[in-house]
Amino acid sequence: MSEKSAGGLATAGRVNKYPLPRIRAPKAPAGTLYRGNTGMWSWVLHRITGVAIFFFLLVHILDTALVRVSPEAYNVVIESYKTPIMGLGELGLVVAIGFHALNGLRIILIDFWSVGPRYHKLMFVVVILLWVILLIGFTPRHLMHVFGG
Amino acid sequence: MSTVNIETPRAPRSTGARRGVNLEKWGWIYMRASGVVLVVLIFGHLFVNLVAGEGVKAIDFAFVAGKWADPFWVVWDTALLWLALIHGANGMRTIVNDYASNALLRTIFKGALLVSTVALLTLGTLVIYTFEPCPVGAPAELLPSFCEAGRP
């Protein structure tokens, strides 16, 4: 076996500069940080919410630009944001951005916090909890604004 | 029988030091740095516009004019526009790189992203900084109350 191969390094009797990590064999296929389980699903949700927010932002910059056209033009368009259907759309937007923001902070902690990768699953649970709390606070208030008198 | 050499995974990249700025690295850092700031900017934005007072029902031309009469919100909204749009566009660039396997399509998608981002940053910035809160001839009931002072 060649000296350069990974196996060769691991079995050589000399001081090993790049020791191979010891990984216990999982009992069942277990996925990795990203494949399967929370790592993958948080990534899928992060990606979908990111795209959704991006397209909303494109529209939102254009509708806000109407303040430069005339007060009437802006008010007519913004009136449609107060209808029940758009009200539910705004709720969906907050659902999406709430997850993307909280999970984004989790990604940052995984990348920069020394024990971040070890706690990525626990942090995902915390993300979901904070997300639910955020929505419990926001949803009734917003629906009252949209549907209430 | 021939053996295949697999380099040990943690060995440093050997082939000559790379020169110049690593843009891909700075993009990665930008996603995280802007993300932290965006959490504050976006939740503040959503709170003031959707939660406080009458929420979405309170938004109209006079509401926006009232906010932009305060330099605080001018700076806030400018930062939000630039950080969020560049973050979003760079994220979309990653997604295009991941899924568009055809080189020509990839160029077209990324070109469209670049053009729309530059256009919207220009438009949005101009809107904020050339904003006219009391346009002549507009009905007074649509304007913020501070416009009345200067009217005949």
Ligand code: HEM
């Ligand atoms: C609320 C604050 C936000 C935080 C903390 C945040 C955080 C992040 C992070 C950490 C990433 C991962 C980048 C990477 O893996 O290299 C990301 C990706 C992304 N973000 Fe955000 N983000 C925020 C707001 C936004 C907004 C407003 C938009 C849309 C305009 C957006 C769109 C995207 C997109 C499209 C991606 C790429 C997703 C992917 O590659 O799978 N994000 N975000």
